[in-house]
Amino acid sequence: MTWLKSAVAATAVVALFAGVAPAQAADGKLVVGFSQIGSESGWRAAETKTAKAEADKRGIDLKISDAQQKQENQIKAVRSFVAQGVDAIFIAPVVATGWDSVLKEAKEAKIPVVLLDRQIDTKDNSLYMTAVTSDTVHEGRVAGEWLAKKTSGKCAVVELQGTVGSSPAINRKKGFDEIVAKNPGMKIVRTQSGDFTRAKGKEVMESFIKAENGGKGICAVYAHNDDMAVGAIQAIKEAGLKPGSDILVVSIDGVPDIFKAMAEGTANATVELTPNMAGPAYDALIAYKKTGTLPAKWIQTESALFTPETAKAEYERRKDAY
Structure with a gap:
């Protein structure tokens, strides 16, 4: 850069x-x-x-x-x-x-x-x-790499984008798209903004499910943040499907509710954003x-992938901080 x-x-x-x-x-x-x-x-x-x-x-x-x-x-x-x-x-x-x-x-x-x-x-x-x-591009790559490994590079993905024009939405899509391009069996079949909100994430996921044969044509949902993922989980449940198994759920942020969902088996992975x-x-x-010393032009914070194995402990650690 x-x-x-x-x-x-x-x-x-x-x-x-x-x-x-x-x-x-x-x-x-x-x-x-x-x-x-x-x-x-x-x-x-x-x-x-x-x-x-x-x-x-x-x-x-x-x-x-x-x-x-x-x-x-x-x-x-x-x-x-x-x-x-x-x-x-x-x-x-x-x-x-x-x-x-x-x-x-x-x-x-x-x-x-x-x-x-x-x-x-x-x-x-x-x-x-x-x-x-x-590094928001990196976050998208990490989410994509996890999904590619989990599905052996074969997955029809619906994508819940963040706010249109925001740098996280642009970059998290870019990083994820890079991994999709490397895996011919992976394809984004639907993509739309959920504006980083839980309610909009649920609404958009409902439309994805209707458009994809009641959700049967969807392997996974990739959400640019956890709140949209939580909304998507609710939509999947209401469609009579099992989030976390019928439709995999991967997202970004690392908020307590996504760790709770992973502990319950309704989400699969999140990439932490401190x-x-x-x-x-x-x-x-x-x-x-x-x-008078100027800092670096970019101070980078760390990102890490979390999966259900540590979800319960992470939820307990984070629930009072959010």
């Missing part, structure tokens, strides 16, 4: 932020404005909860704005944070495009911007200081404020 390695962009960011004194709160705390997408999933709620907890640990004053899944609300929030003179702005961008104008306003105000869990499409990488994300995106972002910001 050339955007991760751009020396030109890095130089521009250094020039932008060098020597900037933080405008701190009255009590001396760093003030961070966080434009959060909303609460469309259990994972998103966990990210918000974790962001608050990690801010408290570091004595940071965190101001959260809930965009209710609308980019226009995020843009308004960023402009409000700029007007307030916060020390930094965190954004979990609902979609990848359309950010240059408002980020230029933050740049002119000398307020560093950090992207959380999603990336943006821009030709000017100096508009943000760093991005804390997983909700702690803010912790590394705070650490990078604090280090920058103290030393």
Whole structure:
């Protein structure tokens, strides 16, 4: 990814932020404005909860704005944070495009911007200081590799995509498609956005089942997040089929409900996406404020595959954190 390695962009960011004194709160705390997408999933709620907890640990004053899944609300929030003179702005961008104008306003105000869990499409990488994300293409590959191995590379797959235009939806599809291309017996027979929500995932899965001979033409469902997978599981049950056996279920995130489903035998695999995106972002910001040293342009979080063998223990470990 050339955007991760751009020396030109890095130089521009250094020039932008060098020597900037933080405008701190009255009590001396760093003030961070966080434009959060909303609460469309259990994972998103966990990210918000974790962001608050990690801010408290570091004595940071965190101001959260809930965009209710609308980019226009995020843009308004960023402009409000700029007007307030916060020390930094965190954004979990609902979609990848359309950010240059408002980020230029933050740049002119000398307020560093950090992207959380999603990336943006821009030709000017100096508009943000760093991005804390997983490798979402890799997540799609891991899900695809598990399914290819499980089915010996022979499977008719229906796909529940995330929000149209969002970087996770684009990349998780890309990674999965790479594995499908390597396995001639695997084919995506239906694909549609479930908007990362449980209700929409159920609705779309119902339409897939009707279109594919009552579900008999479906080997597996690949969902871009666990909440859509949980919705799909309900649709499969209501169609008189057994999720986890009649139709395999593989998804991404690692929220408690998917571990519960795996323990019950109604889901088969999930690829974890840690909700702690803010912790590394705070650490990078604090280090920058103290030393002036810019973080890497991309701070990558880890991803891991989980299957039913450890599901019960993982559910118990995670249920109170989400």
